[in-house]
Amino acid sequence: xxVNGKPGVKLSIRDRGxxxxxxxxxxxxxxxxKAQHWTLHYLKLRNDCSALGIACPDAGQLSAELDYLLTQxxxxxxxxxVTRGQGNRxxxxxxxxxxxxxxxxxxxxxxxxxxxxxxxxxxLCQLRLGRQPRLAGIKHLNRLENVLAAxxxxxxxxxxxxxxxxxxxxTDGNVIEGTxxxxxxxxxxxxxxxxxxxxxxxxxxxxxxxxxxEQNNMPVEIRNIGMDEVKQADELFVVNSVIGLWPIRxxxxxxxxxxxxxxxxxxxxxxxTEI
Amino acid sequence: xxVNGKPGVKLSIRDRGxxxxxxxxxxxxxxxxKAQHWTLHYLKLRNDCSALGIACPDAGQLSAELDYLLTQxxxxxxxxxVTRGQGNRxxxxxxxxxxxxxxxxxxxxxxxxxxxxxxxxxxLCQLRLGRQPRLAGIKHLNRLENVLAAxxxxxxxxxxxxxxxxxxxxTDGNVIEGTxxxxxxxxxxxxxxxxxxxxxxxxxxxxxxxxxxEQNNMPVEIRNIGMDEVKQADELFVVNSVIGLWPIRxxxxxxxxxxxxxxxxxxxxxxxTEI
Numbered sequence: 170x171x172v173n174g175k176p177g178v179k180l181s182i183r184d185r186g187x188x189x190x191x192x193x194x195x196x197x198x199x200x201x202x203k204a205q206h207w208t209l210h211y212l213k214l215r216n217d218c219s220a221l222g223i224a225c226p227d228a229g230q231l232s233a234e235l236d237y238l239l240t241q242x243x244x245x246x247x248x249x250x251v252t253r254g255q256g257n258r259x260x261x262x263x264x265x266x267x268x269x270x271x272x273x274x275x276x277x278x279x280x281x282x283x284x285x286x287x288x289x290x291x292x293l294c295q296l297r298l299g300r301q302p303r304l305a306g307i308k309h310l311n312r313l314e315n316v317l318a319a320x321x322x323x324x325x326x327x328x329x330x331x332x333x334x335x336x337x338x339x340t341d342g343n344v345i346e347g348t349x350x351x352x353x354x355x356x357x358x359x360x361x362x363x364x365x366x367x368x369x370x371x372x373x374x375x376x377x378x379x380x381x382x383e384q385n386n387m388p389v390e391i392r393n394i395g396m397d398e399v400k401q402a403d404e405l406f407v408v409n410s411v412i413g414l415w416p417i418r419x420x421x422x423x424x425x426x427x428x429x430x431x432x433x434x435x436x437x438x439x440x441x442t443e444i
Numbered sequence: 445x446x447v448n449g450k451p452g453v454k455l456s457i458r459d460r461g462x463x464x465x466x467x468x469x470x471x472x473x474x475x476x477x478k479a480q481h482w483t484l485h486y487l488k489l490r491n492d493c494s495a496l497g498i499a500c501p502d503a504g505q506l507s508a509e510l511d512y513l514l515t516q517x518x519x520x521x522x523x524x525x526v527t528r529g530q531g532n533r534x535x536x537x538x539x540x541x542x543x544x545x546x547x548x549x550x551x552x553x554x555x556x557x558x559x560x561x562x563x564x565x566x567x568l569c570q571l572r573l574g575r576q577p578r579l580a581g582i583k584h585l586n587r588l589e590n591v592l593a594a595x596x597x598x599x600x601x602x603x604x605x606x607x608x609x610x611x612x613x614x615t616d617g618n619v620i621e622g623t624x625x626x627x628x629x630x631x632x633x634x635x636x637x638x639x640x641x642x643x644x645x646x647x648x649x650x651x652x653x654x655x656x657x658e659q660n661n662m663p664v665e666i667r668n669i670g671m672d673e674v675k676q677a678d679e680l681f682v683v684n685s686v687i688g689l690w691p692i693r694x695x696x697x698x699x700x701x702x703x704x705x706x707x708x709x710x711x712x713x714x715x716x717t718e719i
Contacts (some may be wrong), residue, residue, distance in 0.1 A: 179454035182546050189587035190465030258550045260594035260623055270459050275533045301574030310465035311586035313579060319535035348535055
């Protein structure tokens with residue numbers, strides 16, 4: 170645990186991250202003393218900071234802090250949060266305020282290995298995401314929609330046969346993402362992932378699937394997708410940096426048994442020399 | 445400053461208020477050792493907690509803490525925040541988690557007195573509010589839209605002739621509220637305030653204006669309002685618990701010079717025996 174570069178576990182109650190959710194974050198899997206896809210995460214962090222007008226901490230500084238953290242904890246879920254720091258009372262940001270950043274690390278979740286091979290049960294959440302183009306795609310700290318959607322899923326949802334993920338539509342009925350993951354749909358020879366220009370978070374693993382697809386002559390269509398198309402898919406899978414990739418074997422009344430594309434990607438990823 | 449009932453200025457970096465904006469708050473003006481409209485604020489807090497499934501602290505406990513705070517600081521802007529506390533990693537709330545609550549107090553802002561009598565300059569913000577019925581009306585900690593809208597207004601916006609408030613529309617073009625205030629429109633003998641079922645925060649002072657209007661045979665219409673209707677209004681004013689009531693004398697190209705209804709309300713409020 171590092172707060173503004175120093176060991177610590179607490180933050181001021183005047184921090185705008187707490188008062189307004191005025192900040193961004195990354196969730197990174199660390200194994201064998203290494204943070205997976207750190208460079209990709211840093212680029213996302215920098216873009217997200219820029220979208221909110223927050224000065225992003227320097228890559229060298231963050232890398233050094235991450236190295237320090239990983240000498241103490243060789244594996245876990247690493248969380249990095251950057252907020253706009255403190256400032257005067259009120260919503261208006263001060264442009265010269267010193268930003269806050271902190272790291273936290275938690276144990277890796279103990280997911281059953283067969284979730285990746287046999288697929289998960291998923292449900293469709295009742296909660297629908299609002300459409301806000303100014304915040305869409307950004308991994309910011311305003312995550313009440315995700316909290317409410319996750320609350321709809323089973324508490325013990327990581328355990329098969331429980332619900333492992335909930336899919337969310339936006340208020341227009343477009344399927345956007347999972348509560349904590351990005352969604353891909355396989356339809357014939359096409360891979361499709363939802364357009365995230367009005368809602369959702371564009372994660373690092375989503376980019377990695379898109380990159381894989383380009384290298385494997387299976388270009389991804391990025392566009393709006395409705396529930397009908399999702400139900401009729403040949404395959405569905407969700408991705409994020411902690412779970413990796415999970416095929417969906419059950420979504421409401423629909424069932425899938427084979428996941429050839431998901432399996433190909435998992436295979437390619439496991440062969441990959443870690444960057 | 446009180447954190448969970450004890451003097452303190454810091455909170456855990458694992459608090460869900462910080463990680464997800466998973467909480468609610470109140471902003472209260474205290475003068476002469478008294479928190480104005482505390483009962484109304486507590487009822488709002490309880491409703492907002494309930495809407496998010498957060499256990500609201502007991503009224504007696506909060507009142508005692510507020511009394512303690514006000515013996516030390518006789519006046520100021522009091523902020524009360526209630527979050528879902530800590531819990532396991534991940535969005536899903538734990539239903540048995542202990543909630544967090546804390547108090548902060550800041551100096552009363554030094555607004556020129558003539559803002560209430562002569563009116564303010566306001567602008568129309570570019571940022572449009574997303575529509576999310578599950579969160580509409582609630583004073584929750586996901587306030588990035590307000591931050592981005594406030595950033596559009598002038599930094600020194602409290603000083604006439606600067607911009608003192610920005611009005612926000614939703615993505616459908618309905619005028620919803622100010623960046624930190626509720627809006628009222630006077631049209632002939634009618635008082636109108638925006639419907640807040642899809643966006644916005646329903647504040648205590650909004651309720652007080654509605655109550656005044658019922659007692660003065662000028663019932664408030666609560667409905668969608670477009671910019672055309674706002675520009676053609678006989679009077680416009682904004683309210684919140686810190687500023688009280690400010691008439692708008694200038695909004696983009698429109699001008700107003702007389703504020704008879706706003707003046708009546710201000711007069712009634714100043715005569716009121718404080719509850």
